[in-house]
Amino acid sequence: MAMNAPRGTQDILPGTVEKWQYIEETLRDLSHRFHYKEIRTPIFEHTELFQRGVGDSTDIVQKEMYTFEDRGGRSITLRPEGTASVVRSFVQNKLYGLANQPTKLFYFGPMFRYERPQQGRYRQFIQFGMEALGSEDPAVDAEVLSFAMKAYEELGLKSLKLVLNSLGDQVSREAHRQALVDHFSPHKEELCGDCQLRLEQNPLRVLDCKKDKDHPAMETAPSILEYLNEFSETYFDQVKRYLDAMGIDYEVDPNLVRGLDYYNHTAFEIMSEAEGFGAITTLSGGGRYNGLVEDIGGPDTPGIGFALSIERLLMALEAEGVELPAEDALDCYVIAMGEKAELEAVKLVDQLRSNGLQVDKDYLQKKMKAQFKAADRLKAKKVVILGDREIEEGVGNVKDMTSGEQKEVKLEEIVNELKVEKEE
Incomplete structure (x- = not known):
């Protein structure tokens, strides 16, 4: 079940x-x-x-x-x-x-x-x-x-x-309470069971009844404003x-x-x-x-x-058709291709998160094209691409997902660059 x-x-x-x-x-x-x-x-x-x-x-x-x-x-x-x-x-x-x-x-x-x-x-x-x-x-x-x-x-x-x-x-309510009892008592048997009980316990609640709201006695009931x-x-x-x-x-x-x-x-x-x-x-x-x-x-x-x-x-x-400005976009998505790149990606993602950025990566061993699609669905502003070649050269490719521009950045400078851009 x-x-x-x-x-x-x-x-x-x-x-x-x-x-x-x-x-x-x-x-x-x-x-x-x-x-x-x-x-x-x-x-x-x-x-x-x-x-x-x-x-x-x-x-x-x-x-x-x-x-x-x-x-x-x-x-x-x-x-x-x-x-x-x-x-x-x-x-x-x-x-x-x-x-x-x-x-x-x-x-x-x-x-x-x-x-x-x-x-x-x-x-x-x-x-x-x-x-x-x-x-x-x-x-x-x-x-x-x-x-x-x-x-x-x-x-x-x-x-x-x-x-x-x-x-x-309290004084005003007591006066109004008695007026309500006097008003509704002749109609008590016409009211629902709840209102019959309310008339004894708390007559003011009779006015709030959904079942008896159209009863003629409701329209002529004494107003609290008359007893203030x-x-x-x-x-x-x-x-x-x-x-x-x-x-x-x-x-x-x-x-x-x-x-x-x-x-x-x-x-x-x-x-x-x-x-x-x-x-x-x-x-x-x-x-x-x-x-x-x-x-x-x-x-x-x-x-x-x-x-x-x-x-x-x-x-x-x-x-009213009001859309709340509740943005949920990633600052960065890290794509890694290759064993060495995967190790560097785990390290980079952790460093970026420690510096206040919202970051994610692939955990399903997807191909690069599928990882780019994932970054796009997650509305990532930047994508960092790491491959074994990039790791050997000590760089990463940083792509701006809005403009499409891509550039190489030294691995040790990626965190600071993305942090500065976020703060701007």
């Missing part, structure tokens, strides 16, 4: 992985400009972390987590998202005690959710995320939003829409003023609630409006989560963050 990758996973092969690397390098560079530091957390955590951090009423916890018992009888879960793990590390390592606050972190890594695979959605997927912990300044919200938009724009996307909402503070108290309304207005000052366009959507329980105040999504992108247009999302650090056992610490899927980013780039 043929062995295939598990459903909902993928192999990222050479030729494609270079695009991933370019994206990662771009995001890492942008993170440094915004003064965010990288953090790496375990791929699996204690299940309780996600039950407390993500929320029992979410689809992630109820339906999508990969959870198992280890040999010690402990319940372990492959991380379905990154924020809870980062916050756990923030608490465990007492990063809140560092002199420089807020603590600004970013991460890359695989996440795992058991959901129906579809285009751009996998059971193992790669996320980039960033978290700012320790400040309740609306300017930090605007900074995170600015980063998210710049990340896509610097990679070449243009058909973007930033959608904002405020979920308010003065503090929450002022906070949201300040975030919008900062975005206006930076020239960042946005749209306010009072029905945007996000899928995780820990959000409050600012919530947002970035969507692709590219033609042919697909029915699910969301590229990334995030928001403020004051209270999450405390829920996980730390001190009362505000936080905000967002995460984006690399897979969906690649889909959006393809939809």
Whole structure:
């Protein structure tokens, strides 16, 4: 029986992985400009972390987590998202005690959710995320939003829409919660089973239901913006003023609630409006989560963050016809013909690599013509040809594959010449 990758996973092969690397390098560079530091957390955590951090009423916890018992009888879960793990590390390592606050972190890594695979959605997927912990300044919200938009724009996307909402503070949410219960209760039996449960656990999640989205009660549901108290309304207005000052366009959507329980105040999504992108247009999302650090056992610490899927980013780039400048060309390919030449070629390849050049050679004993074809397929900029005659004369033939020019260079000077040309 043929062995295939598990459903909902993928192999990222050479030729494609270079695009991933370019994206990662771009995001890492942008993170440094915004003064965010990288953090790496375990791929699996204690299940309780996600039950407390993500929320029992979410689809992630109820339906999508990969959870198992280890040999010690402990319940372990492959991380379905990154924020809870980062916050756990923030608490465990007492990063809140560092002199420089807020603590600004970013991460890359695989996440795992058991959901129906579809285009751009996998059971193992790669996320980039960033978290700012320790400040309740609306300017930090605007900074995170600015980063998210710049990340896509610097990679070449243009058909973007930033959608904002405020979920308010605890007081505002309680008032809105009761209004939602009063509104949906007369229609409870008409709602799906999940929404009937959500109405008791977290009514705000009813607004995010895909099954009941066309129910008439959805259109007349009370908006959170009608229940924001003065503090929450002022906070949201300040975030919008900062975005206006930076020239960042946005749209306010009072029905945007996000899928995780820990959000409050600012919530947002970035969507692709590219033609042919697909029915699910969301590229990334995030928001403020004051209270999450405390829920996980730390001190009362505000936080905000967002995460984006690399897979969906690649889909959006393809939809807009954006070609990433991810060049994969050899600096040099060494061709050897003859026993003495082969020995010298192994030595030369090693020296060139030690001097920072990307170099390869033939390992299949091909004829010279076939080796030239290999060099051409690998987009080699230079080819060094060594034969037993050249070795006896102490030279090598260096050919420029762009111009076709060829010249003899002393063996001891080849490394320095190719190094200098690369640096130029």
